Amino acid sequence: MAESIIKIEGLxxxxxxxxxxxxxxxxxxxxxxxxxxxxxxGLSGAGKSTLVRCMNLLERPTEGKVIxxxxxxxxxxxxELRQARQAIGMIFQSFNLLxxxxxxxxxxxxxxLAGVSRKAARERARELLRIVGLEDKEKAYPAQLSGGQQQRxxxxxxxATNPKVLLCDEATSALDPTTTLSILELLKRLNRDxxxxxxxxxxxxxxxxxxxxxxVVIDNSRIQEIGTIEEVxxxxxxxxxRKLVFPQTEHTVKFSGKGKFxxxxxxxxxxxxxxxxxxxxxxxxxxxxxxxxxxVIDGRMVGHMIxxxxxxxxxxxxxxxxxxxxxxxxxxxx
Amino acid sequence: MxxxxxxxxxxxxxxxxxxxxxxxxxxxxxLGIPLGLILVVTDSDGIHPNPAVNRVLGGIVxxxxxxxxxxxxxxxxxxxRFIVGxxxxxxxxxxxxxxxxxxxxxxxxxxxxxxxxxxxxxxxLSMGASPLQVVLKVLLPEAKPSMIxxxxxxxxxxxxxxxxxxxVGGGGLGAxxxxxxxxxNQTGIMIVMIILLxxxxxxxxxxxxxxxxxxxxxxx
Ligand SMILES: Nc1ncnc2c1ncn2[C@@H]1O[C@H](COP(=O)(O)OP(=O)(O)O)[C@@H](O)[C@H]1O
Ligand SMILES: [Mg+2]
Numbered sequence: 001m002a003e004s005i006i007k008i009e010g011l012x013x014x015x016x017x018x019x020x021x022x023x024x025x026x027x028x029x030x031x032x033x034x035x036x037x038x039x040x041x042g043l044s045g046a047g048k049s050t051l052v053r054c055m056n057l058l059e060r061p062t063e064g065k066v067i068x069x070x071x072x073x074x075x076x077x078x079x080e081l082r083q084a085r086q087a088i089g090m091i092f093q094s095f096n097l098l099x100x101x102x103x104x105x106x107x108x109x110x111x112x113l114a115g116v117s118r119k120a121a122r123e124r125a126r127e128l129l130r131i132v133g134l135e136d137k138e139k140a141y142p143a144q145l146s147g148g149q150q151q152r153x154x155x156x157x158x159x160a161t162n163p164k165v166l167l168c169d170e171a172t173s174a175l176d177p178t179t180t181l182s183i184l185e186l187l188k189r190l191n192r193d194x195x196x197x198x199x200x201x202x203x204x205x206x207x208x209x210x211x212x213x214x215x216v217v218i219d220n221s222r223i224q225e226i227g228t229i230e231e232v233x234x235x236x237x238x239x240x241x242r243k244l245v246f247p248q249t250e251h252t253v254k255f256s257g258k259g260k261f262x263x264x265x266x267x268x269x270x271x272x273x274x275x276x277x278x279x280x281x282x283x284x285x286x287x288x289x290x291x292x293x294x295x296v297i298d299g300r301m302v303g304h305m306i307x308x309x310x311x312x313x314x315x316x317x318x319x320x321x322x323x324x325x326x327x328x329x330x331x332x333x334x
Numbered sequence: 335m336x337x338x339x340x341x342x343x344x345x346x347x348x349x350x351x352x353x354x355x356x357x358x359x360x361x362x363x364x365l366g367i368p369l370g371l372i373l374v375v376t377d378s379d380g381i382h383p384n385p386a387v388n389r390v391l392g393g394i395v396x397x398x399x400x401x402x403x404x405x406x407x408x409x410x411x412x413x414x415r416f417i418v419g420x421x422x423x424x425x426x427x428x429x430x431x432x433x434x435x436x437x438x439x440x441x442x443x444x445x446x447x448x449x450x451x452x453x454x455x456x457x458x459l460s461m462g463a464s465p466l467q468v469v470l471k472v473l474l475p476e477a478k479p480s481m482i483x484x485x486x487x488x489x490x491x492x493x494x495x496x497x498x499x500x501x502v503g504g505g506g507l508g509a510x511x512x513x514x515x516x517x518x519n520q521t522g523i524m525i526v527m528i529i530l531l532x533x534x535x536x537x538x539x540x541x542x543x544x545x546x547x548x549x550x551x552x553x554x
Pocket of ligand 2: 048049050170
């Protein structure tokens with residue numbers, strides 16, 4: 001097992017005091033390993049942003065320790081903490097570029113803060129622009145760039161000082177599905193090529209599914225579930241994880257018959273082949289589609305569907321094994 | 335005296351007005367920018383909150399801003415005499431102008447700097463910026479276009495104050511308006527003064543707009 005790069009021990013964060021106090025995080029323990037892409041998923045207000053902001057102490061924990069690369073950040077003085085932050089890159093939903101600086105000068109910014117000479121900084125910034133595929137945009141101002149391009153500049157800026165960790169707070173939530181995919185691919189590539197540990201905060205399971213190795217589900221200020229993508233998404237154990245994998249129940253058509261209802265989730269990991277039709281043909285029995293809300297984005301199917309299964313257990317078993325073979329996530333609808 | 339005979343006086347006082355306005359604006363900005371920045375930085379949601387400093391400075395700024403300019407001019411005559419040696423004339427007028435304009439400019443700077451996106455400040459802190467680096471490398475450069483527009487407004491306001499000072503012994507176009515246009519009842523002179531003041535305001539405003547537009551990179 002790889003070494004730990006971020007270790008969080010007994011972290012609690014309370015905003016305000018007295019009757020109006022809000023506990024955003026409640027006794028969080030977490031161990032993120034060097035070189036992995038780690039997902040933190042939860043619904044809005046779950047405490048994800050607060051947790052990631054505690055990882056570089058933009059938010060100071062009320063209780064607990066934050067150990068990054070062997071150093072307890074909560075024990076550092078202001079100056080040491082600023083130094084430590086240069087080893088932790090961060091990107092945001094709204095990009096947060098300096099609007100009055102060019103793409104190149106934005107990337108130079110953290111290098112200036114670190115006292116790197118102007119010439120060396122520009123050289124490094126050009127190299128990073130090349131890495132994120134924007135070598136022709138060095139003179140462009142953020143207002144002249146698309147959202148996806150701005151996020152690429154932000155990623156380049158966050159990586160300028162060679163950090164060991166890249167924190168991403170809803171980094172793709174302001175982008176369209178196609179751009180989201182390309183940014184996720186970039187993060188994956190940077191993780192592979194540079195070995196940077198990536199922490200991805202999101203409320204969208206397709207993001208986590210696309211790039212994360214492990215994921216933690218946060219709900220109600222607490223960790224509900226942690227594990228590999230396989231473990232958490234294919235067989236969610238907690239209600240919180242179920243809610244994320246299978247967004248809330250909609251009106252479904254009720255058919256007569258005793259067959260069980262099965263909820264299928266398509267998360268962009270299947271192509272738009274007619275999976276249900278193939279399953280029906282292969283297993284030789286019909287199913288009812290009680291509800292469907294799927295769409296195809298870039299040739300990948302996204303959304304979910306509720307099927308009423310046949311009554312015969314033998315056929316149901318065959319169908320489930322077919323779905324397994326196709327990597328379709330499903331749970332029995334209660 | 336008719337208007338033609340007045341031309342040399344008008345030209346001289348026009349320069350006096352420009353001198354008073356620009357010198358006061360400059361001095362007020364030298365004092366007002368740090369003051370405005372301290373107000374932003376020490377605010378409860380600033381990068382270095384300090385409620386005591388914020389409340390004291392904010393209180394002084396508000397107090398000075400609530401005294402009408404004419405009253406302030408008269409009230410600070412001893413200070414003016416101490417600094418300039420006299421309370422009459424253009425240079426003497428600069429003292430009350432700076433005292434009146436500094437708190438006003440501090441508030442303008444404060445409001446421009448507060449427009450800087452919270453997220454950008456956050457991002458620079460995440461990169462390890464110190465409070466001073468945030469001020470110098472983020473707040474000031476990002477707020478620059480808005481501050482330039484503010485400067486045009488501040489300069490025209492100071493121009494208006496300088497004309498008012500003509501009533502209480504200051505020089506400039508205001509003094510001509512009051513001495514000839516009002517006391518000697520020369521309506522023509524009064525109209526010429528008003529036109530000149532309006533023109534100067536237009537020019538300053540237009541220059542401000544052009545510079546702001548040229549420097550603002552948020553515009554494609
Ligand atoms: N600065 C703050 N002051 C008070 N409450 C806050 C602050 N930041 C976050 N919270 C509260 O903490 C909870 C978690 O917020 P957040 O971490 O932003 O959630 P998420 O990113 O998962 O949507 C919310 O109830 C939010 O209102
Ligand atoms: Mg959030």
